[in-house]
Amino acid sequence: MKRLGLILSILLLFVLAACTSEQDAVSETEASNNETSETASKTQEETSQTSSDIPEEVQKPIKIAAIMQASLGTFSSQYVKGVEDQVEKFGGSVQVYNADNDLSKMATHLDTAINQDVDAILIDHGRADALEAGVKKAVGQGIPVVVFDSDINVPGVTVIDQDDYSLAWDTLKTLAQDLNGEGNIVYVWVGGFAPMERRNAIYEAFQERYPGIKEIAKFGTASANTALDTQTQMETILKQYPNKGDIDAVFAPWDEFAKGATRAIEQAGRDEIKVYGIDMSDEDLQMMQKENSPWLSSAATDPAEVGRVQVRFAYQKIAEEDTPEIFSLDPHLVKQSDLPEETISMDELGEYVEGWGSSDAATSPWMEKLVEEADAK
Structure with missing residues (x-):
């Protein structure tokens, strides 16, 4: 009997020792984990501080x-x-x-x-x-x-x-929808500039997509007085097509073209002809907001x-x-119908066109x- 008690006592000592060792191991693991966590936190904090330091x-x-x-x-x-x-x-x-x-x-x-x-x-x-x-x-x-x-x-x-392909497509799609896919248009364009070439590629695709929209005239020059030259050329086109219904719209993939075409249309009293442009400035906004302006929309980024x-x-x-090697800014479609009655500037355009001028790129x-x-x- 004494022998059995001795054996039980020895077994109990082994169990207690094992439990103690296991608890020590757990404690050491927890301490190690805590230390690792603190080190990671400290490293993250140091990295955050470094990232905001001026290089x-x-x-x-x-x-x-x-x-x-x-x-x-x-x-x-x-x-x-x-x-x-x-x-x-x-x-x-x-x-x-x-x-x-x-x-x-x-x-x-x-x-x-x-x-x-x-x-x-x-x-x-x-x-x-x-x-x-x-x-x-x-x-x-x-x-x-x-x-x-x-x-x-x-x-x-x-x-x-400026993602010229999207700029051109946004404007041309709006034009096509406003004309219900049928009509006669004037295209103001000049080559020799990369963005113009890209916009023209979309225009050519547009012609395939909307065969009911016919180009009846095409012209354009880039000069020190592009808007004035465009106005003069557009006046000539209006004389060639003097009747209402001869021309439904003008596609002007540069705001200098749009300004010239708009002024010629206004002076001729041909407000049935609508202008669709690309690019935007303070002067463009004022022209679009003018009462009975033929300039209905422009796709643009904030220059x-x-x-x-x-x-x-x-x-x-x-x-x-x-x-990055390549980066395109997101364009926006600025429509006359979205603008207020009072004249606004480019700085205020973001109040009426979501995302305008707020890139965090x-x-x-x-x-x-x-x-x-x-x-x-």
Whole structure:
């Protein structure tokens, strides 16, 4: 009996020891897990703090060169304003070069910017056959390049556009619906610009899709006075087709074209002819809002926002952050029927067109702090 009691006592000691060891193991595991959790939390916090710190590469005043194929009309002026405003907010400086629609002059401006050792280059329009060599040279020297509305395709270069295919289709679809798929239209267009070529591709598809809509006239030139030249040319077309019903609508895939066509129609008293455009500016808005205006709609992006996004991509590149090779801004359809009676500006358009001018593209956490520090200086 004593032997049995001794055996039971020994077994009890083993059980207690095992339980104690298991509890110690659990405690050690919990402590280890807690330590791991605290370490992960601390690492995440440090990463968050680091992500909002201003990168060393952009802590100095950044020098930007903005090279434009042409500065024509109010769209271009508002685009430039967007570029200048964003660079100024970041505490940098920008030099704008206008090539006056001369591609060889544009290439020369690009070489000048490279030789001046700027921190980044923005390109507005232009063509690859004239600029690709210069862009490759800039990239080879470590100068970031961001291109807007061009056919340039160089590795490491971000190309942004307004999604010209959607712009053209949104406008043309609205035109077709308003005409119930039948009617005579005038097409104002000029080649030689990448966005115009893309918009024309959609126009050609539109002609296939809506065979009941006939093009009876086509013209267009890009000049220092595009709107005035368009007005003169449209006046000639109206004389060739003097009767109501001869022309139902005008498709003008550039706001300078739309302005000229609208003025010619108004002066001729041919308010039965409607205008459908692409692009938008303060002046365009005022013309659309005018009583009995023939300008019914335009598909557009905010030109100032285009400029701001292009600058932000440039700063991200300078900071050695990843940026996309291609980026398209979302277009919006601005319809006369959606606008208020009182005259508004582009800054107020977002109240009537959802999403207008509110792109958060190409933003980094540190940019807000960069703006704050620039304001404090």
